[in-house]
Amino acid sequence: MTHPEPRIRPVELLALLGVLLLAAIVPVVPGTVTVGGIGLDAVIVTIVVALALWLPHAVRRGTGGLPRVGFEVPALVFLGWSLVSMVFTGAETAVFATWIRYAAYVLLVYVVATVTTRPIGRRLLLWVFTLSGSVTVAQGLVQYVRPTAQIGIQGLEPTVATRVFSTFDNPNFYAEFLVLLFAATLALVFVERRFFRYVAAGLLVVQAMALLLTYTRGSWLALAVGLLVAVLMIDTKLLLPFLAGGAALIPIVPGALARVLSIFSLEGTASYRMTLWRVAGAALKDSPIVGYGLGRWYDVFATTALRHPELGIGVVYYGAHQSYFQVAAEVGVIGGIAFVVMVFMACRMGAFYGPRMGNDLRARLVNAALTAGLIAFALNALTSNAFQHPRGAVFFFVLAGIQAGLGAQYWERAVSERVRHERAPGVWALSVPGRAYAWFERAMAAAWGASATRRILTGPPPGAGALLASSRTVGVIIGRGVDSGVTGSEGA
Numbered sequence: 485m486t487h488p489e490p491r492i493r494p495v496e497l498l499a500l501l502g503v504l505l506l507a508a509i510v511p512v513v514p515g516t517v518t519v520g521g522i523g524l525d526a527v528i529v530t531i532v533v534a535l536a537l538w539l540p541h542a543v544r545r546g547t548g549g550l551p552r553v554g555f556e557v558p559a560l561v562f563l564g565w566s567l568v569s570m571v572f573t574g575a576e577t578a579v580f581a582t583w584i585r586y587a588a589y590v591l592l593v594y595v596v597a598t599v600t601t602r603p604i605g606r607r608l609l610l611w612v613f614t615l616s617g618s619v620t621v622a623q624g625l626v627q628y629v630r631p632t633a634q635i636g637i638q639g640l641e642p643t644v645a646t647r648v649f650s651t652f653d654n655p656n657f658y659a660e661f662l663v664l665l666f667a668a669t670l671a672l673v674f675v676e677r678r679f680f681r682y683v684a685a686g687l688l689v690v691q692a693m694a695l696l697l698t699y700t701r702g703s704w705l706a707l708a709v710g711l712l713v714a715v716l717m718i719d720t721k722l723l724l725p726f727l728a729g730g731a732a733l734i735p736i737v738p739g740a741l742a743r744v745l746s747i748f749s750l751e752g753t754a755s756y757r758m759t760l761w762r763v764a765g766a767a768l769k770d771s772p773i774v775g776y777g778l779g780r781w782y783d784v785f786a787t788t789a790l791r792h793p794e795l796g797i798g799v800v801y802y803g804a805h806q807s808y809f810q811v812a813a814e815v816g817v818i819g820g821i822a823f824v825v826m827v828f829m830a831c832r833m834g835a836f837y838g839p840r841m842g843n844d845l846r847a848r849l850v851n852a853a854l855t856a857g858l859i860a861f862a863l864n865a866l867t868s869n870a871f872q873h874p875r876g877a878v879f880f881f882v883l884a885g886i887q888a889g890l891g892a893q894y895w896e897r898a899v900s901e902r903v904r905h906e907r908a909p910g911v912w913a914l915s916v917p918g919r920a921y922a923w924f925e926r927a928m929a930a931a932w933g934a935s936a937t938r939r940i941l942t943g944p945p946p947g948a949g950a951l952l953a954s955s956r957t958v959g960v961i962i963g964r965g966v967d968s969g970v971t972g973s974e975g976a
Contacts, residue, residue, distance in 0.1 A: 606886055830884045
């Protein structure tokens, strides 16, 4: 039974406004301003505003109203160890500012989750993010028609006029953002009905074209894997149509097929990335426990390149092109592992919520779409500094917050197995390939049901997502609150 939602209080509207401002401003406002030696950009400014506007709502709800976040244990370990690293490597202003940024990302998940437990909050945030991101897509398409810069097109087909980057500094940075935008818009397609669903679907197609026009192979592959996981979360019968639809898009974009095939080559940029990873490995070997300090990668790179000329880098200033190696080099093995686990736990929360959503198809679809975006961004970070690019990284945590808001009501529910409704067999089902595919599908389902991997992915996270809610320190800061518990009605 669905109960009517309690009315929205002014403090909740204020908190929602802060998050909407972030979603509206960050995609379209580039650049950094230095104040007192600290670089301020749209991301950190809007996060501060969002936190300030959320605080009255958090105080009213109290610790009992804090949403559950499934990756808070590794997040706290990462932030705590980064502070230890800072003690031993020097608490410079830039290092502390970088730590504040990561801490703000984690806090933002709680902020977003709090205001998106209600369907109306999720819907508004998804629309604002989708529309703001689509503005950048329009700018990117104009860039393609009227090229003003050619970034990273060496080795591409002569038919490639440019790689679009819109308001971002680089096509790779923009592609990282687009995989998250695509996932949010896909969630809207599942949320909306009639006219607004068609609008969201149209924007989704245009966003897919913009992503292809970045010619960023890592993002293409990462999104394909993320969507594949999402499809498997819904119904394995959708696998073949998904693969066919993805393959049909590639020939439309000039030079895209050759770019896809180059994914499997170890020459060119792929080879150079591996050289950069060796620098990160050498740096980690030189200081494995506390690293060099969060955010000090470029100092690390220069020091390591000079100390190890046998690596043959040839430069002393370059990104690691791998977020996880870079973080590990900055804060040591323990902090690096904690960061990887934090990201993994954020990505696997969709697998925790999904089986508990039962027959609520719309919620399952939205959950799968958000999971696709989180997985895509996390995989993108294997070949790029995705988490070190704030304008994309912040929306990883925004999507994690939306998913936490959506999943708030499902924490205590038991896992329910989906019941398949068999239909009369058609031509495909009666054919030899159809029967072979059906057998493969049943075998995979049986293996998955009995696997330890399934239990790990669908089980509750460490601390059951309530570590902050039970913290005495947090209780002192925001109190027990007037309202307690999670508000919101069922459904997406």
